[in-house]
Amino acid sequence: MHIVVCIKQVPDSAQIRVHPVTNTIMRQGVPTIINPYDLFALEEALQVRNRYGGEVTVLTMGPPMAEQALRKALTHGADRAVLLTDRHFAGSDTLATSYALSQAVAKIGESYGAPDIVFTGKQTIDGDTAQVGPGIAKRLNLQQLTYVTKIVSIDPTSRELMVERHAESGTQMLKSTLPCLITVLEGVNAIRRGSLDDAFRAARSPVLKWGAADAGIGELTKCGLRGSPTVVKRVFAPGPRAEKAMQMDINDKTLAEVAADTVAAIFAREPVLERKLTSHGDR
């Protein structure tokens, strides 16, 4: 089994601060981390490798410093790491990103065996939202299995697999075939700590650095800004909530009266809630 896991190095958004006065983004000292959702995907991939044998290759597209994220992924236990880094990719939106990544996955397939499963995290916390996975699946025509909560079974010979997928009001049981793309729902597993061997391999083995050409990406017009239909025009901080809390009038009123006023104020602001609470029986 050859499994490829796409990860992304993102700023640790919990550390992003907006300057209270100038409302600008304070980026000093904001460390980078592996996109938390991708760690669930990596753990799932490692579990599949440990159960069915094979190798896990980790791929990321980003600036040269994204190598740190790959080193961490290797320390968790991945077998090989590829960093896709090139000026042409700067400013890529999700469409251009999925194009570049899918070409790189294909190239990895040529050198290390076509991947049976491509894992990605559900989404990233810094901007893209659940579009790169489907984009890769569509371009490499892999079966697209998103929001997967459990890989029930894989039969390497018949190349069939069974998964459970989170849907709006329930869980779907799906049967599909390899090769496929799986995005993993958060919380389904917990990333493992690598062993000493993993840590040593991470410290010693080289991270493969590929530019556009190495990854077999010919059409540069599909990359970076030119390949991106969407573009960010403005980034700004949400304005602080204008009004302070509406203070309920409490002077010379009994607790019961204030409580009644409060409930009235709540229902005035949330009619849907009022209907739900005051209607008779199950609507």
Added chain:
Amino acid sequence: MVARKNETPANAVGRASSGKKLLKCFEDHRHVWVFMELERGKVHPVSIELLGEGRRLADKLGVQLAGVILGSSEGVGTKPAIEEAFAYGADIAYLVESPLLANYRNEPFTKALTDLVTTHKPEILLLGATTLGRDLAGAVATTLQTGLTADCTELDVDGDGSLAATRPTFGGSLLCTIYTLNSRPQMATVRSRVMATPQRADKPIGRVIQHELTMVEEAIVTKVLAFLCNDGSEQSNLANSDIVVGGGLGLGAAGNLQHLRNLATTIGGGVGCSRPLVQKGWMPADRQIGQSGHTIRPKLYIAAGISGAVQHRVGVEGADLIVAINLDQKAPIFDFAHIGVVACALEFLPALTEAFARRMPPHNSIKGMDRGRLDDQE
């Protein structure tokens, strides 16, 4: 993508600032479409909200609003969805009916939607940011090689008719406005409970354009074996309760948490607390709301005796309505609550429970709604 000089907000990047004209081939894309998501035949509330939003955008652009329905004729069928489309403001409906569309699978739904879009060329396509909507939108956008902005909190159209989609970034600490420059349709997804639910008006069914799904079951690799519907019980944990009642040190002692639970049981809410209560051992750690606990997005959050440290604030800011009860009117929680009651939480909770009970029908069975699990009575 974010500010280059780390002090100034990012201004326009690349082509956006040059304001290039729309490519010729996209000029004939018109009208606003809303994908109606069906859940066992019933229309998902987010699609209704999007129809309301779609109507507003269509009126601003002076174009039509269309509802897109993909489903199968078995069971409830697609008729109720078509009625809902027109009742909430659609001018026209596009329908693809096929047994292959009974249960959601990516391949048939993507094919059906992309065929409709390539034939009738909408300029804006809105979908709900549900697991179905995001799975479908990603695949359709890639097939059409067009732009998709997900989880939008605000939609608008500029003077030149292009869609301005605003969404949170960097974990919600910032917002950004994204444009789809020269590709159509401009796709966007929106989460439920972000847009207002429009008024319903009983209107006759208008024009329905039906399309065939040119696909056979054998060609579809992924099969749906089963569907386990969760009966809402799983809803009851804090993270996705509609109502949450939180207790803080202002309650005085562990014994007084009973008042908190009485209120929660009465109005069907989950019970949570601030970090100090966990620290004092009054409540288990999985009840903690805040940075190192749960992040909640309920319709209503009642904070009783919580001062509102910043770590607590980031955990509750997603709530639609925050009611704070605290004896100290300078408590930080009043800076981000919507409704404030300066009173002793211990005394006010019973009165509030009583006030709610009076407005609710007697012994109203609230089993049906998603409510705090009964076994919260630890």
Added chain:
Amino acid sequence: MKATTIERIEDKLYQNRYLVDTGRPHITVRPHRSPSPSLLALTQICPAKCYEVNDVGQVAIVSDGCLECGTCRVLCEASGDIKWNYPRGGFGVLFKFG
């Protein structure tokens, strides 16, 4: 000139970056009936205010805001009042500047 108000300890800790090893606190307090003087001292001198007297009069710790300075170890490990260890590799406080 506006006096910078004295922030509360929670606001100070909110600035820091942590990776909490949930379920594996790296410091534990030995159960006791009444806290020793040095345990009581911790409730005042711990720079992250992790130690508090709970309502049955015992000193309890929530170590997720711990700065790993070792002050409590210096005062209370020898007497056995607390068990002190480093968090697992990569967990605990992660200084951005230090």
Added chain:
Amino acid sequence: MTKSKFDAIVIGAGMSGNAAAYSMARRGLKVLQLERGEHSGSKNVQGAILYANMLEAIIPNFRDDAPLERHLVEQRFWLMDDSSHTGVHYRSDDFNELKPNRYTIIRAQFDKWFSSKVREAGGTVLCETTATKLARDRSGSVIGVYTDREGGVILADVVVLAEGVNGLLGTRAGLRDMPKPENVALAVKEMHFMPEEVIAERFGLTGGEGCVIEAGGTISRGMAGLGFLYTNKESISVGIGCLVSGLAESMENPYRLLDAFKQHPSIRPLLAGSEIKEYAAHLIPEGGFKAIPQLFGNGWVVVGDAAQLNNAVHREGSNLAMTSGLMAGEAIFQIKSRGGLMTKHNLSLYKGMLDKSFVMKDLMKHKDLPSLLHTDSHNFLMTYPTLISQAAQNFVRVDGAPKINREKATAASFINARSRWGLISDAVRSAVSWR
């Protein structure tokens, strides 16, 4: 992939650990360095001043690419009472030299750079890995280390304990005692960010010039303590430290002491409008010469803070740490290159080097000062600061009273406070312990 044996394992990637690992790796030794933090620097806290000439001995051209904040041109010593400070400022254009002598640095960024040098030199660095126990053979010699990762023991000829002031590994293995409350100070510190120009304006600095304020007095409420304020490029590190024994006795909250120091009329204007981005705390060895433990044994040496090598009186730590790391590395290399074993006897070479260097000489010189300050901190840090600031004010204030009366009043205030005999004994004891 079995783990082969290493020539040396360095525990910890702070100043002493990086210096030891770099010096050995550069000499071609097979070095493994274990760091429990996410990166080298994630767990390290310091004021922080870098002493250039010690680093030059390790990485001569460090100025080419090391992340340095400002080079220091001004040192201010303040004696503070609640409303004022009396200070001695030394500033010299000489410090604007080609190779500046002291810099302010930000440890998280600096240590990451230093660690990249260790890797470049061929050292293997494993982060997010906590060393849990020393491995010893029957005779008690240290032969390797266990970690909190699966995979058992890692063997090496020698283990360099650069694990910092707490030093769990060494103390738990009984190689040295745990630091005592009166031998360590708890320092709390904040990073205040503000535009570079505002800092330059407030301290009268141009270009990369930097300024340092170190202050004693009533700010530590009578405990032996020190407040500090270091200017970085776009931030100011401000902090205060007190002996743990003093804190435990006085039950003072460290963060309240810090807030009071920040609110002091002399400090507040320097921090106005800043954005606080981190609050940190760390122990600093204060015991001086008398607290230095056994420095070497069969299969191990201890360096840096773990060896209590910190000249508290001169507020110098990172230079002693770096130098002790370098010397440990050199000693191990010399033993290795003559085919020697890492025995206690051979490793005494390391202590010999330390004794001949400034490290031991400085610490010997001030070996009595720590005890003087501990026992008499209230007197030196409460009474004298108030007396001196009152005297300064009397000297400066002009209200027509004859100068002679002023001077008599000042002299009287000293005598009433300390008595003639007290003044003389304070002076003698300070001089003796300073010499």
